[in-house]
Amino acid sequence: MKPKITMKKIKFAVLLVLFFTSFYNYAQQPPTGKNKVKVTGKVFEKVSKQPLEYATISIMAPNDTKVIAGGITNPKGEFEVAVAPGTYDIKVEFISFKSTEIKGKNISGDTNLGAVNLSEDAAQLSEVVVRAEKSTVEIKLDKKVYNVGQDMMVKGGTVSDVLDNVPSVSVDTEGNVSLRGSDNIRILIDGRPSNAINVAEALRQLPADAIDKVEVITNPSARYDAEGGSGLINIILKKGKNQGFNGTFIASTGLPETYGLSANLNYKTEKLNYFTTAGYNYRTNEGGGETNTSYFNADGTPKGFLDEDRDTKRTNDGFNGRAGIEWTVAPNTFWTNAINYQKNSGNTTDLINYSNYDAAHAFTGSSFRLNNGDTGSENVEYTSNLIKNFNDKGHKLTADLSISRNTDDSNSIITASPNYNTTLNNQVQKQVQLQADYVLPLGKGSQFEAGYKGSFGDLNNRYFVTDDQGVNDPNLSNTLEYKENINALYTSYGFKVNKFSYLFGLRWEDTNIEVNLLDNNDYNTKKYNNLFPSAFISYEISDQSNFTASYSKRLTRPRGRFMNPAVNYSSNVNIFQGNPDLDPSLTDKYDIGYIKRWDKVTFTTSAYFEDTKDVFSFVRTPNGEEVNGIPVILSRPINLGKEQKFGFEFTFNYSPYKWWKLNSNFNLYNVKTTGSNTYTDVNGNDVVQNLDNQANTWFARVSSKITLPYKIDWQLNGTYNGEQKTAQGKNLGQFAMNTAFSKDVMKDKGTIAFNISDIFNSRIMRSYTYLQNDTTLESQTSYGEMQFRKRQFNLSFTYRFNKPKNEREKNAQPRNEGDGGGEFQG
CATH class of the missing domain: 2.40.170.20 (TonB-dependent receptor, beta-barrel domain)
Known part of the structure; x- marks a missing residue:
């Protein structure tokens, strides 16, 4: 029987990888980093072709398990790792997915590995007990993301209770929502404007249990509706993902x-x-x-x-x-x-x-x-x-x-x-x-x-x-x-x-x-x-x-x-x-x-x-x-x-x-x-x-x-x-x-x-x-x-x-969550 993956083991492993990777790089390479080259690529879920955020990339010496350099992917599945020129084994991993290894890769200059596709590991998925917990509030460059599932305050509550816990957002005693003190906002549900006649009342009637996360965008780009003088609030509903x-x-x-x-x-x-x-x-x-x-x-x-x-x-x-x-x-x-x-x-x-x-x-x-x-x-x-x-x-x-x-x-x-x-x-x-x-x-x-x-x-x-x-x-x-x-x-x-x-x-x-x-x-x-x-x-x-x-x-x-x-x-x-x-x-x-x-x-x-x-x-x-x-x-x-x-x-x-x-x-x-x-x-x-x-x-x-x-x-x-x-x-x-x-x-x-x-x-x-x-x-x-x-x-x-407690939305449903395509990020 395979050992169970616990939260403690995950956190401990990640901390060890980051600590020893940073320590080794600092100790072995010149401070200026002039001898290093960049290894880049993207990681996707094989079936849906959706990017996998937080996938781990490990670079090791051939036939050695010691990690020399490493990194994690961003929300678009992209990664960039700096390493000295040489020949390496490269491993790409994500929890409950089958890992992919590239053996004996010769890296003499900046190298793009292209797209790396990972498949679900059904055996491992059934044994995952607790996954690494996402923070209640994720701060990103263009928006703030509030993960409702991690917040105990809203259990048994409504969407109004959810919004009243979101950074920059407040709900008054009559249920009116404001962003940075202004009620000139646009409320979206799954990237589409709410069709309710009375939005404040509709938010009080929708249970918090139906909500996955809330995105707050204070200065939207041209692909969003122009409506909402002070910004947008996008309420994303839950959808199942597991096989x-x-x-x-x-x-x-x-x-x-x-x-x-x-x-x-x-x-x-x-x-x-x-x-x-x-x-x-x-x-x-x-x-x-x-x-x-x-x-x-x-x-x-x-x-x-x-x-x-x-x-x-x-x-x-x-x-x-x-x-x-x-x-x-x-x-x-x-x-x-x-x-x-x-x-x-x-x-x-x-x-x-x-x-x-x-x-x-x-x-x-x-x-x-x-x-x-x-x-x-x-x-x-x-x-x-x-x-x-x-x-x-x-x-x-x-x-x-x-x-x-x-x-x-x-x-x-x-x-x-x-x-x-x-x-x-x-x-x-x-x-x-x-x-x-x-x-x-x-x-x-x-x-x-x-x-x-x-x-x-x-x-x-x-x-x-x-x-x-x-x-x-x-x-x-x-x-x-x-x-x-x-x-x-x-x-x-x-x-x-x-x-x-x-x-x-x-x-x-x-x-x-x-x-x-x-x-x-x-x-x-x-x-x-x-x-x-x-x-x-x-x-x-x-x-x-x-x-x-x-x-x-x-x-x-x-x-x-x-x-x-x-x-x-x-x-x-x-x-x-x-x-x-x-x-x-x-x-x-x-x-x-x-x-x-x-x-x-x-x-x-x-x-x-x-x-x-x-x-x-x-x-x-x-x-x-x-x-x-x-x-x-x-x-x-x-x-x-x-x-x-x-x-x-x-x-x-x-x-x-x-x-x-x-x-x-x-x-x-x-x-x-x-x-x-x-x-x-x-x-x-x-x-x-x-x-x-x-x-x-x-x-x-x-x-x-x-x-x-x-x-x-x-x-x-x-x-x-x-x-x-x-x-x-x-x-x-x-x-x-x-x-x-x-x-x-x-x-x-x-x-x-x-x-x-x-x-x-x-x-x-x-x-x-x-x-x-x-x-x-x-x-x-x-x-x-x-x-x-x-x-x-x-x-x-x-x-x-048949569902882990802190399931991560790794296999995201391919839909519009922001009134259009993906936001450009350099």
Whole structure:
């Protein structure tokens, strides 16, 4: 019986190879390295022709096992090893693959070994117990990669929980995602834009167990969609890889009442790979908040006070399923087809108690508002991906098709003394996306790329508000028809000169949007086309450090609730309404970055500048109505003017000991906004609001993972969002801490994990708002708190069969994970 491969043996062997290789080279060769030559090549998986990252190359004297020089492959499967001229045996290895040896190779000058193809070793694969563990966060030159499977914090959670642990990314209490403090981002799933109507809600419904990893790209190249002023977040779903039948089952439960069951199954033959993921989740979110408002006369004396106390409970039943087949049509051609299906239903109970006070703060009366709502959504998507590899040097053609239909329905009964209203909101969205990408290497270190993408969407939104007599309110009810057609072409060229790598690209996008309000025959058409240049330069200082500089032009289109004029009627004194006349905002992005790797530390830093025109901003104005003497405030988005953002970001990965790993991320930035808003008050007077604002803020996250006795893993992380000034007030600082414990059982086939989200129940969004009527000079100040989800406890059990615990995605499915072909790297 062959010995089992353990994590300790793997790590020990790798450390020994690297240590003795470095020591031997240093001792035997002149410091200048003038007598050495380069041995290069690429390592691929034999069947799929996909590159193998972290494959090991060992160079030895003939018929000797002593390693003279060695190295590992990069993400493109490339390697480069320096060695003195001579005759050597060369060995290429990768865990669970059959090794390849080249005997008696005479190396007199720089030598390219070409493509080295490795085949899976089925016997060894069945005996692998634990493979070398990938770090939770991988820092790469052009992006950060967060490996979800290694993070205990998200067990039993949702994609929103996953994103809230990713460096540079944060999720607020309402589920809105931001990157480097900006919500002008584009969220992709497997390289394609999310087709969900409400992206924030869709991310809260998708279980974390379905996610493999998350890529964060702060300055995308021309091959990506131009949308996303601050960058892209690409969520990559799990897919089975191992030969034969294997899979994972996960069961979870928690408090407040939460439970779920999911399965990830895969069956792979030489030609076909069947994969499926299915899961059911029931979740309870308890939240709440308060808003305390003080009203003042023109002379600054108190006029009255209003306290709002909110208690919210949300429940959700959700099913998520995905099934597909990857067919190896030929050794160099792959065709993948998949069906994604999501169905969710939920209930929301939102109770607001109002307490009124006079100018002396004496209690004058109370009222309430109860919103009982039901929600339901169903999303179906078919995807098809075809890849043709013309050779093993990166020459390929890919084609993608996505067809989806999404429905999102909600209705509620709003009871408020002395009457009640009902609301009904039905949304249906249809989407078709076509994409083709062509990649042509033009020689060593150079590459040409070109492609097309078409996105065609149609959204129909019916919204009704009726009174207690069943009569529609024409001021609040409407039918919105939103059509969006986007065609895009792009091209890019990358090349390498010595230690400098360059990538230049140009993207053209033509946009045609129709925003039609059918009830009052209000039709709006917006047509525009733009050129989006991009440029990237990197300098390889050494094997351990790189310097980069990049520029790209980005765009943010208003969508969803931003353009929907339907009034959010959850509060009768603080209401929200979209603006169908919004224009897109354009951003020029500049980024300078540096990355340095040591044995135990990886450090990356960047300075960035974003210059945005027609930026979106929310403004609050009185709409002229009153409820029990309280003025109603309307919040809506506008194209404010200009926003300039300058910041610094630092990220560390540090492993002080084998049993302790630390990840940290720090972001400090300054935002300067210039613009004004003009509105007409109830007396017909034009009022100008000066919304110029400049604010400094910062964000920090630290995560620690420790292996305790009895092989119990303990993870702890803390996040702090600094205070930020706004045009009409300020948002206070916010701190949250999570923890988790994990233990492998059943000979590493099972894992028990327990986590606590928001240990101190401190994840509360607090803010101050100040408003003044420039005509009457009356003013009001408000203090508000909002907690979307209170502290939660989760317990989960994972069972794996025919699948190693820390399986590496070595045989990656040949698909587009980034909206196009591979990113050029010199």
